[in-house]
Amino acid sequence: MARLLRILTSVSLLTLGLLVGPTYAAGEGRPQPTSEVIRIAEDPEVCAMMLRQNPDLAKSEHGCWIELEITTQLDQTAIPFGVGRASAHHGTASWLYFNTALRSSGPFNAWYVNGSSRWKYNGYHIYKVWIDCSNFGAVWPYTISVTWCGQGLSQSYPYTDWGFNYTLGGPGWTVGHGARQQVWANGGVCCNSGW
Numbered sequence: 220m221a222r223l224l225r226i227l228t229s230v231s232l233l234t235l236g237l238l239v240g241p242t243y244a245a246g247e248g249r250p251q252p253t254s255e256v257i258r259i260a261e262d263p264e265v266c267a268m269m270l271r272q273n274p275d276l277a278k279s280e281h282g283c284w285i286e287l288e289i290t291t292q293l294d295q296t297a298i299p300f301g302v303g304r305a306s307a308h309h310g311t312a313s314w315l316y317f318n319t320a321l322r323s324s325g326p327f328n329a330w331y332v333n334g335s336s337r338w339k340y341n342g343y344h345i346y347k348v349w350i351d352c353s354n355f356g357a358v359w360p361y362t363i364s365v366t367w368c369g370q371g372l373s374q375s376y377p378y379t380d381w382g383f384n385y386t387l388g389g390p391g392w393t394v395g396h397g398a399r400q401q402v403w404a405n406g407g408v409c410c411n412s413g414w
Contacts, residue, residue, distance in 0.1 A: 321334045
């Protein structure tokens with residue numbers, strides 16, 4: 220069991236440095252979603268054990284890997300200066316919004332956690348509108364619970380972060396995982412990570 224926990228913890232460690240700024244399609248003048256999928260191979264022994272515990276997992280198109288998927292959707296919804304939390308020394312700054320989502324899933328898609336958030340920013344500050352991590356699940360014989368979901372850093376300049384932690388359990392083992400994402404006051408997204 221200790222070897223399994225060590226394998227799950229060390230093999231599923233992944234980090235990506237990625238800066239995604241506002242993206243506009245030519246001629247449309249409106250943002251397009253950006254998406255990034257990061258896959259890291261899981262230990263073959265872990266996957267073999269999972270298939271012994273639940274042979275139906277072999278039918279999954281999701282292979283023997285841990286996956287972190289990041290999606291960002293910017294929009295042009297602006298609210299005028301003076302509404303929200305802009306301060307006077309920022310002149311006529313307007314607020315813009317964007318949504319971002321993180322999905323963490325296990326080998327054979329045996330478990331997943333979907334987190335989503337909405338942010339407002341003006342080039343000087345970024346503030347949380349909402350964060351939600353209520354969409355998660357696991358197939359038999361696994362159990363999953365989200366142990367934390369929210370904004371990690373209390374700062375609003377030049378960036379903050381958000382994410383979730385979860386505990387995953389199986390026959391004879393339990394391990395913790397999580398995912399984080401930095402969101403910037405210029406509307407960028409950076410340094411996605413999961414473990």
